[in-house]
Amino acid sequence: MIEAVAQAPDLVARDVVKDFAGLRALDGVSFTLRRGEVLGLIGPNGSGKTTLINVVTGLLRITSGEVKVGATDITGWQPYRIARTGVARTFQVVKLFKDFTVRENVEVAAISATGASRAEARERAAAALAQIGIEHLADLTAGVLPQGEERRVEIARALATNPAFILLDEPGAGLNDAEIEVLLPTLDRVRREVGCGILIVDHDMRLIMGLCDRIHVLSYGETIAEGTPDEVRVSPAVIEAYLGAEVAG
Ligand SMILES: Nc1ncnc2c1ncn2[C@@H]1O[C@H](COP(=O)(O)OP(=O)(O)O)[C@@H](O)[C@H]1O
Ligand SMILES: [Mg+2]
Secondary structure (H helix, E strand, O other): OHHHHHHOOOEEEEEEEEEEOOEEEEEEEEEEEOOOOEEEEEOOOOOOHHHHHHHHOOOOOOOEEEEEEOOEEOOOOOHHHHHHOOEEEOOOOOOOOOOOEHHHHHHHHHHHHHOOOHHHHHHHHHHHHHHHOOHHHOOOEHHHOOHHHHHHHHHHHHHOOOOOEEEEEOOOOOOOHHHHHHHHHHHHHHHHHOOOEEEEEOOOHHHHHHHOOEEEEEEOOEEEEEEOHHHHHOOHHHHHHHHHHHHHO
């Protein structure tokens, strides 16, 4: 995995199709995520954003298409193997071990995703908690945390795996304005200091427009626009399918 980081490969998904019984949830979606950039993935509910993350991370079997990290074709690999190529993720519904402390939650992630030793995991967890700015939560039981803090712990769990890429599924969901205002600079710092590529799904347009270098827009499993925040904001197809006129302003 350190190798993957050193080579600074792109994460590339090409012509991804995912069918659920009669439903085509993804219909030929392609994207490239580079190290050090933030790519937004937006679109209406049910447009296929979570499915795309699930296919890329191996949680769902792809129907057709391919996923590569640099020259390595990871299509069809098991999630644990994909994690070891440096691809980490968070979930739309936070999945912490409620009875463990924050530190233990982060350590377990490092161990299970990368096979780190206890000692390595402890070091990585400390580094990840510092990167996210939540060292002060380390000894709290995860079950007592407010939602904004839970989401930050989830991101620390992903970071503790030394990822080259992090895929964040709605990290801003359920957060209040103050929590969003903390999350935005936190993610920006991760991009700059860790240098990983971040793919972020979210409905909070302050977060998306404030953070992303490029944005990819899905509607009914198809790409309807790709571009910079300024390009996407004024795209008629995006305004019609998702943003509405007021965000385009
Ligand atoms: N495991 C599943 N089985 C059947 N249909 C699914 C499953 N997961 C998602 N879908 C369907 O695929 C489409 C895309 O869903 P999803 O990727 O969750 O959308 P989004 O994350 O953009 O809201 C939706 O129509 C959803 O109902
Ligand atoms: Mg979703």
